[in-house]
Amino acid sequence: MHILGLHFGHDAAASILSDGRITGYVLRERINRVKHALGLTRSEIDGVLTDAGLSVQDLDAVAITSTQNVELLTGLIDGLDIDILPHDAHGIPATFAEAAKATNNRVEDLLVKAVEPTFRGDDTGFESIVYRHVFPDGETIDWDRLDSVGWLDGYVTDDAWRDPVDLPSLAGRSAELKEELRFGFHLPVTVHLDGREIPGYFVNHHMAHAASCYFRSGFRRAAILTHDGFRSGVGYHGGFFAFGDGARLWPVSPHYLAIGVLYEMVAASIGLGEVGGPGKLMGLASYGDPVLFNDRFVCNEPGAKAKFGTSLTEAWLAYCRQAIRQGGYDLAAYGDKNAMTAPVNADIAASTQRLFEEIYLAAVSALNGMLQNAAIPCDNLCLSGGTALNCPSNTRVAAEGPFDNVYVEPCCDDGGLSVGASMHLYHNLMNQPVTPPAPYASPYLGRPYADTDFDTARQAIDVDMSSPDKPALAAAQDLAEDRVIGWFEGGSETGPRALGHRSILANATKAENWPRVNLLKKREAWRPFAPAVLEEDAGDWFEGCPIPSPYMLFNARVKGSALPAITHVDGTARIQTVDASCGQVYQVLTEYKTLTGIPVVMNTSFNGPGEPIVETPEEALRFLTETDIDAVYIDGKRFTRR
Numbered sequence: 001m002h003i004l005g006l007h008f009g010h011d012a013a014a015s016i017l018s019d020g021r022i023t024g025y026v027l028r029e030r031i032n033r034v035k036h037a038l039g040l041t042r043s044e045i046d047g048v049l050t051d052a053g054l055s056v057q058d059l060d061a062v063a064i065t066s067t068q069n070v071e072l073l074t075g076l077i078d079g080l081d082i083d084i085l086p087h088d089a090h091g092i093p094a095t096f097a098e099a100a101k102a103t104n105n106r107v108e109d110l111l112v113k114a115v116e117p118t119f120r121g122d123d124t125g126f127e128s129i130v131y132r133h134v135f136p137d138g139e140t141i142d143w144d145r146l147d148s149v150g151w152l153d154g155y156v157t158d159d160a161w162r163d164p165v166d167l168p169s170l171a172g173r174s175a176e177l178k179e180e181l182r183f184g185f186h187l188p189v190t191v192h193l194d195g196r197e198i199p200g201y202f203v204n205h206h207m208a209h210a211a212s213c214y215f216r217s218g219f220r221r222a223a224i225l226t227h228d229g230f231r232s233g234v235g236y237h238g239g240f241f242a243f244g245d246g247a248r249l250w251p252v253s254p255h256y257l258a259i260g261v262l263y264e265m266v267a268a269s270i271g272l273g274e275v276g277g278p279g280k281l282m283g284l285a286s287y288g289d290p291v292l293f294n295d296r297f298v299c300n301e302p303g304a305k306a307k308f309g310t311s312l313t314e315a316w317l318a319y320c321r322q323a324i325r326q327g328g329y330d331l332a333a334y335g336d337k338n339a340m341t342a343p344v345n346a347d348i349a350a351s352t353q354r355l356f357e358e359i360y361l362a363a364v365s366a367l368n369g370m371l372q373n374a375a376i377p378c379d380n381l382c383l384s385g386g387t388a389l390n391c392p393s394n395t396r397v398a399a400e401g402p403f404d405n406v407y408v409e410p411c412c413d414d415g416g417l418s419v420g421a422s423m424h425l426y427h428n429l430m431n432q433p434v435t436p437p438a439p440y441a442s443p444y445l446g447r448p449y450a451d452t453d454f455d456t457a458r459q460a461i462d463v464d465m466s467s468p469d470k471p472a473l474a475a476a477q478d479l480a481e482d483r484v485i486g487w488f489e490g491g492s493e494t495g496p497r498a499l500g501h502r503s504i505l506a507n508a509t510k511a512e513n514w515p516r517v518n519l520l521k522k523r524e525a526w527r528p529f530a531p532a533v534l535e536e537d538a539g540d541w542f543e544g545c546p547i548p549s550p551y552m553l554f555n556a557r558v559k560g561s562a563l564p565a566i567t568h569v570d571g572t573a574r575i576q577t578v579d580a581s582c583g584q585v586y587q588v589l590t591e592y593k594t595l596t597g598i599p600v601v602m603n604t605s606f607n608g609p610g611e612p613i614v615e616t617p618e619e620a621l622r623f624l625t626e627t628d629i630d631a632v633y634i635d636g637k638r639f640t641r642r
């Protein structure tokens with residue numbers, strides 16, 4: 001069974017799921033070099049078919065997602081067309097399609113279109129700025145040629161899902177595992193690809209988030225919370241609670257949170273930018289104190305409407321503006337990029353971070369309450385959607401939340417949706433058994449490169465090359481001698497965090513490496529760096545965080561003072577624990593520990609400012625020639641500037 005997964009929204013990706021295993025994965029941003037790129041082209045589809053050793057003829061089904069309410073831009077793909085009609089071979093119940101048919105509604109009439117007006121209008125709002133960034137093709141595209149199939153706004157036919165309530169009320173409800181909801185978040189369509197008609201399935205955005213996390217968690221049973229930055233917080237478009245048991249996955253309830261957008265808007269308001277702002281806000285929060293935090297704001301959107309008569313984001317921003325005026329802050333520094341760590345910005349960041357954590361914890365408790373009220377025992381929790389990239393929040397959920405075990409997936413951003421849509425189809429809808437990952441789900445889904453790719457790269461870029469007998473030892477010696485190196489190995493990581501396959505590594509014991517590497521990467525000087533640590537030694541150097549922590553999604557407190565380059569101003573670090581499944585980088589850390597006694601190095605993503613992580617050998621070598629990095633290792637070869 002080969003399923004082609006297509007995610008057309010921002011962080012667009014194509015993938016192949018073969019009998020439940022991921023055999024091909026391409027994130028478009030790594031190819032077109034636009035961070036968070038939107039839209040797919042033929043090259044991503046051909047790429048994953050080649051990686052999986054398949055042709056279009058081998059495909060059994062296509063699973064499709066997009067950003068909520070953003071249409072599919074199929075005109076960019078030669079040979080692909082989508083009909084909003086079930087294929088003859090469909091045999092899976094589809095609650096929504098059946099309801100539409102029973103009420104004489106044409107599904108086509110229920111589709112919304114959002115991208116085209118965003119691009120072609122003169123909108124200068126937040127959303128428009130973001131989409132223009134992730135889809136620069138929109139400026140030059142011939143829209144008359146583009147076939148932009150619409151996207152479903154509402155799947156659900158269940159009354160309980162249309163009744164927005166606050167978090168305490170949700171916690172008092174009882175979870176019901178309804179089959180019409182399990183089959184309610186997809187729509188059968190027909191995909192035409194190179195003349196073939198293939199059964200296709202639109203899969204709801206958050207159903208795909210839930211599936212990609214749960215089915216790769218290793219849990220046989222888990223509660224699931226998905227949430228991301230979708231604007232309104234109304235309905236279920238910002239995410240929902242779900243429950244997984246074996247191959248089955250039930251949506252349980254919307255949670256009506258809107259703390260992804262809250263975080264984005266606060267980041268933009270203090271000048272951290274519309275794209276990439278939330279990640280920076282998380283780092284900035286450690287410089288401040290959460291003195292503006294007020295637990296009146298711990299609520300979801302229905303709760304905010306009842307208390308403030310407006311959205312939580314508007315209420316919180318208005319409150320912060322008033323509070324800083326009354327708080328004796330130097331207001332000239334507010335939103336000043338050159339004074340970002342000034343108390344006014346840092347305290348807003350810290351207070352917003354605290355608010356985010358408290359609301360997230362309240363939501364997790366509400367989910368637990370719903371399961372307990374239904375007498376559904378469950379020790380495990382899966383977190384997905386972009387808000388699960390918030391490490392301090394994840395750490396508090398693991399430490400203080402009601403679930404014993406917490407799994408956060410490395411591609412909890414939208415980059416994981418193409419895989420999640422296929423997994424939802426294969427396991428939940430087709431009832432195929434789940435094979436647990438071992439020891440945990442690999443984040444290295446990108447394609448490896450062949451010798452010919454290196455030859456091409458070296459012809460294009462004039463650098464010196466050597467072939468050390470023991471590349472891991474050579475890299476460890478470089479680090480011990482305080483060189484900053486690029487480490488490129490096999491297939492790239494999915495998700496936004498570099499985990500030792502496209503990483504810049506540096507000596508973590510030298511305080512000056514913090515500003516040094518920020519300068520090298522042209523980042524703001526105040527932004528922190530994370531460590532990679534041998535899993536077996538992690539407990540000796542870090543505490544207060546689940547171990548293993550293989551995806552850099554939890555925060556730990558750093559023990560002692562030996563690691564100044566990766567210890568944030570509040571004494572924490574976002575750790576990656578490394579074991580043999582990570583590849584050669586495990587040997588680098590092992591050799592480095594033998595040389596220095598320290599099993600920890602600085603690990604940051606291998607990219608320049610505003611760029612996606614490097615994908616090809618050529619991009620890695622270009623980084624070597626254009627920056628002050630001391631050496632680059634590519635699959636065991638060592639490169640330096642001439």
Ligand SMILES: [Fe+2]
Binds near residue numbers: 413
């Ligand atoms: Fe999402």
